[in-house]
Amino acid sequence: MSRGPLSRRAVLRGAVHGVGGVALGLPLLEAMIPARARAEDVGLGPIFGVFFWANGLPWHDGHGSLQAGHPDHWTPSTQGTGWAVPPLLAPLAAHLPTVLSGLEPKTEVPDSPAGQSDGHMRGFMVGLTSDRPRPEGFDHPSHTLTALRPTLDQVVAKDPRFYASFPSPYRSLEIGTSTARFHDYGHWNAISYNGPDSLNPAVSDPGRLYEMIFGISGGDGSQARRAALLDAVLADAGDLRGRLGAADRLRLDAHMEHLFQVQRRLSLGDIACTAPGAPGSSADLLTQTGIQADLLATGLACNITRVFSFMLTSPATTHVFGEVGVSQDMHTVCHAGDWDAIYAITLLQMRCFARFCDALAAHVDPLGTPLLERALIFGTSEYGEGYQHGNAETPVLLLGGADGRVRRGVHVRAPAGNLASAHLTLLRGLGLETPQFGFSGSETTIDFPQVLA
């Protein structure tokens, strides 16, 4: 290993950490650009995110016989590049979405006890973990169930290779927009899981998100003291740990791992992130998406994190889309079979997705690269369509270029193809060499080479 790049990497790491005796004025990362320009092996790395919307797509013949009789306004009619943009993808067209169509989860979910193989939460758990959920509690009125594995955002965030060159203050941020929930029992507040019962609730309040991104700089050295104090807390936990049963120890360990992350964040010192004015908040979904997206993009440009999940609407959302003339909640309208309403709502959800991408395209990192070029955003929903809970034709969009590793604007069609191949493509597109992905029948070693550059 040559000394040159290594030392520059160390300087860069020191700058990002705010430690190591590197004295630089603000903004720190901008000060690093000359070094970065010389050290071509040191990049700021790709950004990975999940963009989730609820209740799938307007149904069409491809979803099944019960759903037949409606046009497919989602799937491009030709593959490769240069396809005519279908109406539902029109809002995103400027951002060159890559479309994987025809996919469906191949994960086998048993139906005993009855009901667990269906349901909106099951849909997202399979769609984002490729494994079956844990069914216990699904038959209770609270519809309690949980993902068994980390969702894809956490697979990436916790992969030691992803943050190997230098860390970010947050391994990931979980953000939301709509606060409508089909159930209010808590586990519907998250599409991000670390494992069983361990959910990462979405932050839907722009004020709190602002605080999380821009409020972690102390400026007066108080942060280092707060970080040091946590050593005593961790020592307390060490006394307790050995006296607990196995399940309780796991929960204490998870807590302490999270506390360690808080400590690490506090010990970074000042983050070179210029705070915009305090954000407003809006009841309008598109406006609120813009507020949240702009905050996130400002943070991403400062390397506040490189992994996020964005829950526009939660699975089975009961959000009321009055702005497109639908007065009943989306879940009800969906099951009532009102195709026109679901079409209008989905088009609005795609406009929100586009607004989100606008923010990442407009913000540039300290090296002058638009964030969207570094990003790989996995846009998906819990179903192919929500009217009959159809899994066929699950929507998969890839936005952004993953630092040049993913081709933009490509359509690949794989009829009845394995959704886990999309997951594998994402992981490989991020440079995380992964021999196989998928569980419980969805295992695959095959990606979509057409979209990997």
Place this chain on the structure above:
Amino acid sequence: MPVEQPAFARLTTRQLHNVYVDLLGPVAQPELPADTTPYLFESVGAASEPLSESGVQLLEEAATAMAAEVFGDAGRREAFAGCAPQTAWDACTTGFIRAFGRQAWRRPLTPTEEARWLAVAADFGSSDPWEGLEAVTAGMLQSPWFVYRVELGRPVEGRPGVRRLTAHELAARLSLFFWNTTPDAALMAAADDGSLGTPEGLEAAVDRLLADERSREATEAFFAQYLDLQRLDRAAPDPLVFPDFTPALRAAMRAEVLLLVDERVQRQDADVRGIFSARRAFVNDVLAAHYGLEAPGASPITFVPVDLPPDSPRAGILGLGAFLTMNAHAVDTSPTLRGKYILERVLCATIPPPPDNVSLDLTTGADADAPLRERLDQHRDDPACAGCHAMMDPPGFLFETFDATGAWRTEDRGQPIDSTGELLGVPLADAGALGDHLSTHEDVGPCMVKQLYRHAHGRLDTTADADSLAQLSEGFAADGHRFRGLLRALALHESFQLVAAPDGAGVAP
């Protein structure tokens, strides 16, 4: 009697807010991680889900901010500490660590812990000893000994694998159960001197906790969760159809349920099943108008009791806006949801989810203008649906004289309403008759016992709990279904004090 593992519950958000104030005095209410309610109860979420990273960060920020608030004021910090430290290792500092640690962790500190936090005080207080105390305060409020209800217990002679809670663990469990907060000085003293470990001492402590005003709030919190009132917050009646459904009306609907429960449980201390049959409502002005009741003295903030006629179909909590609204759609009523709620929440019956690929759409087709009751006949004609809907819909039909926000109505789509129905084969004339039926129904008591047990233990009951549940249910019935009697019996029951030894290594001190 077999014994289950302890639940190792973290304090719920509600408990944290109360405990912070009890320990520190009035403080700005910090933002805290939201509770989840799997199986209806905050305590179950608190005992099964690890704190998220964002939740841990909120606790850190809360502890830092509250400690800064207390120690930022010279008078306040001295009153809080009870002395003024001159150095970071003087008697004031040592005494503070012992006293605050004991309060915050609900037990005396071990010498190792004292030494650890003394070192923190010395470290952080090297230039200003007050900063040492502030750091100790912020740190101890993040320790797992504060954040969790730790229940390790002591071995029980002759019963390998079983532990009995220590006196301090029992004090904490009692206090958090009855008051949703940390033990007060008297309860801590009873733990210190061992009296809590005697049957008489325990009874005296339970009776004192139960008699205190603070037990009302915790009882109310249980009923709000057992009755799933959070769903009222999410109900979204169509504003074009129900223009009078305002935030004020929604809030009043929630309040009146708890007032009715409070009267039955706290003031009358009578058979709690009467909450289903009472011909009595507590209304403010908007609710009185909504129900069409005369309520002299009612105002936006004053709820007055109104006695309803003995034959009123509007009876008990199931005749109130909360139940009727949260179990309805935006425009239509839902006999199915109303019946399902009664079977699941009041009788603890299990209803399987609907089969895949059934049409849930009853709004289209030739009979779209027929009364809902006729359209729902599809449910019971289709054999795939009939098994469950024949149970769920008929009790729901009893409420068809109440619209989707609980207002009285006499017709549905221009036709008179048939509100007869049945509950599990028992024919009933109207909702009032259902309330009367539930007020003597023998499944209501055991269901309430089961729900309270889950709430108290922070977990689902298992076969290991069957004997305890049966004993408590029998005692509840024999005592005339007095809810306060049930609370007392539960706290005095052996199941409240025994836990299984941890399956891993480790020995209790």
